[in-house]
Amino acid sequence: MTRLGLEDTIAAISTAPGAGGIGVVRVSGEDALRVADAMFAGRRAPGRTPGGRFLYGRVLDASGDVVDESLALVFRAPHSYTGEDVVEFQTHGSPAVLNRVLARALEAGARPAKPGEFTLRAYVNGRLDLAQAEAVLSLVNAQTDTARRQATLGLTGALANRVALIQSRVTRVLAAVQAMLDYPEEGVPEEDRETPLALAAQDLEALIASSRAGQLATRGARLALIGRPNAGKSSLLNALLGYERSIVTPVAGTTRDYLEAQLELAGVPITLVDTAGLRDTDDAIEAAGVRQAVALAGGADLILHLEDGSSPREDAALDTPADRTLHVRTKADLPPAWADAATLPVSAVTGAGLPALREAIRARLLGDAARGEAWLTTERQGDAARRALGHVQAARALPDELATLELEEALRALNDLTGRDVTEDVVDAVFRNFCVGK
Ligand SMILES: Nc1nc2c(c(=O)[nH]1)N(C=O)[C@@H](CNc1ccc(C(=O)N[C@@H](CCC(=O)O)C(=O)O)cc1)CN2
Ligand SMILES: Nc1nc2c(ncn2[C@@H]2O[C@H](COP(=O)(O)OP(=O)(O)OP(=O)(O)O)[C@@H](O)[C@H]2O)c(=O)[nH]1
């Protein structure tokens, strides 16, 4: 694992860029205490301080000048976040101070940490599994309380427990089947084979169902408002936001460039996208907007297809995938020109129908998974769970000799989920998404 550079002592600013009351520079690795001794002067040297203590003192320049007043927190391996010796410097939080403190740590022998490298070391040292490391990433990026809660469940092992239960069921069947291979005439009893496998499959299905919700809660969802000119897209965007973000006029073709706005709905960070009304046009600018609208609909997690309920119905403005589309009938405060039970009536003017629309959006995005406990929160975890389910289902349909191979594959996929035996490429891919200092 030398490619991971674990012999090096690493340092980074761990607090967010910009001015803050306090800022943290973190140093981790074999030389952390020596690096700290070289740059910090306090009541005593960090190298002679037991773990779990903090010192008050100053970070000094190479020439002995004071960089800033600082606390130094001393952690001794394995009792630290990374599992290595760690010293944290807590100084005043300006970029000027933090950059100088970091520069001092580098002069004293540390090298700059790569994104996620502290958490990578926690993983390599067995303090976190890969799913927990992903939860740290989700926690750092959490924008809503739901995302925070799911990440915390991942970090504290609630997700790992759900997976461990499935692993124990599969392992039990594998053991029973292997024990019986020498005595084929006996056969494995139902309660040692079909029963636990059916339960494992059920648990995996629930986990997989949570995966889309988990990803949306973590990374957010994009919702595109699509429809003909004057359908009321900009008005509905404003009504959902509760303020006038987008220009509304009676002129068809008001919105040309697309426009994005943020809101939170059922714990999911949502980007609402208002688009140009879809129609054939000779106006080059408007035509560009129309093309953009079609592309935005293609990339959206959910499309709100709006049709004006107060004027005669036209053909759908765009063919959109049924599983990603909600059909909305606008201007429900006006006398209806048509009716269709498959559309949700809303009025941007009176607000009628907005609660039902919000609920429909929630149901489409989160489904039933929103009720379960610990969710899968990354694509990688969802993939591993789907592979495990495939092998469990295959095993259920096969005779004992062949079932063992599928069960072993299922266990491998479950190990991938928690990251027990994954390759370095997978590890690299996970940690690439981190920020420096984490
Ligand atoms: N200043 C600071 N705050 C932070 C972190 C950090 O690294 N530094 N964390 C980083 O994400 C989180 C806390 N995570 C941590 C996890 C374990 C240990 C640790 O030293 N554990 C030892 C000692 C435990 C104890 O004294 O009870 C251990 O487990 O042996 C520290 C931080 C959030 N707040
Ligand atoms: N009565 C009523 N009028 C509405 C409602 N929603 C929109 N309108 C009116 O319909 C017209 C068009 O509304 P917009 O929100 O600009 O429609 P749009 O779909 O964004 O139109 P383009 O940007 O041109 O594609 C405006 O005059 C709005 O005041 C509604 O719920 N009730």
Ligand SMILES: [Mg+2]
């Ligand atoms: Mg508009």
